Amino acid sequence: MTERPALSKGEMEIARTVWELKQATVREVFDAFPKTRSIDFTTVQTYLRRLEKKGYVNAKLEGRTRVYSPRVKPRTVIRETVDDLVDRLFAGETFPLMQHLIEDRNVSRQDLDALKTLLEQLTEERDASD
Amino acid sequence: MTERPALSKGEMEIARTVWELKQATVREVFDAFPKTRSIDFTTVQTYLRRLEKKGYVNAKLEGRTRVYSPRVKPRTVIRETVDDLVDRLFAGETFPLMQHLIEDRNVSRQDLDALKTLLEQLTEERDASD
DNA sequence: TTGACTCAATTACAAATGTACTTAAACTCC
DNA sequence: GGAGTTTAAGTACATTTGTAATTGAGTCAA
Numbered sequence A, B: 001m002t003e004r005p006a007l008s009k010g011e012m013e014i015a016r017t018v019w020e021l022k023q024a025t026v027r028e029v030f031d032a033f034p035k036t037r038s039i040d041f042t043t044v045q046t047y048l049r050r051l052e053k054k055g056y057v058n059a060k061l062e063g064r065t066r067v068y069s070p071r072v073k074p075r076t077v078i079r080e081t082v083d084d085l086v087d088r089l090f091a092g093e094t095f096p097l098m099q100h101l102i103e104d105r106n107v108s109r110q111d112l113d114a115l116k117t118l119l120e121q122l123t124e125e126r127d128a129s130d
Numbered sequence C: 001t002t003g004a005c006t007c008a009a010t011t012a013c014a015a016a017t018g019t020a021c022t023t024a025a026a027c028t029c030c
Numbered sequence D: 001g002g003a004g005t006t007t008a009a010g011t012a013c014a015t016t017t018g019t020a021a022t023t024g025a026g027t028c029a030a
Helices: A009-021 A026-032 A041-054 A074-090 A095-104 A109-128 B009-021 B026-032 B041-054 B074-090 B095-104 B109-128
Strands: A057-062 A065-070 B057-062 B065-070
Touching: A009 A026, A009 A041, A009 A065, A009 A074, A009 B074, A026 A041, A026 A065, A041 A057, A041 A065, A074 A095, A074 B009, A074 B074, A074 B095, A095 B074, A095 B095, A095 B109, A109 B095, A109 B109, B009 B026, B009 B041, B009 B065, B009 B074, B026 B041, B026 B065, B041 B057, B041 B065, B074 B095
Parallel strands: none
Antiparallel strands: A057 A065, B057 B065
């Protein structure tokens, strides 16, 4: 169990951006932010440094520029983050969260269908392994 | 838009407990915690005070004891919290979160069925309003 | 080659968070 | 009615978080 300190909200956005870009310099992450989300260049720099210290990203020096890349898989971070949220806000129950997502957020027609397919698949797998 | 400061992780657990109990004193919230989750009585007290200041709970004095009750509906807090998470960790996309929940957490057979029902209902509503 | 720009690195700093101790008043049981 | 128990209220305090300014070293364009 590689216990990393949890991601803070702000760090999450930066981490997600690094995953999206696969690898990126401070500037690239900074540029990836919509200008509506105003944030200072050095703030991004600070977040990346903290992400490195916490073990979420790797940094290699390329020339004199630091290139960051994911060190922990998105899937892992998502699992940890969501686990924690579910524990705290839903006392560990997954269902109420799903219900909220389905009922209170606007799920597109396409997503509805995709979800049904997912559920079907899962059901079949279950049945198969009986 | 009644902007309340967001709940912190710790505050979430306490808030959830207040919702569960409908209304509760510090001691009742404290007692509701499993002894495995060791936390000091006065820590609970502090959290409740902060929840009140942030506007999440009401407190009324009953004798000399303070009784806390929800001021914001769970549904609202859940919406706000999940919206924020989805924005930060999934760039606003709901689907990947659902997918994670369905695929990476152990969904019981019952929950699977319940989810399908939910999805069916939603699909019908959609069709009806065309 | 000098002024503009870019990066890295360091430092800053208030607010929020997690966690609790202290003090004093009220309450309860002998 | 004194001793222990609850509660309230205030205070404490290190760490984390959000957000950035500063300083100094390299880089490029004119």
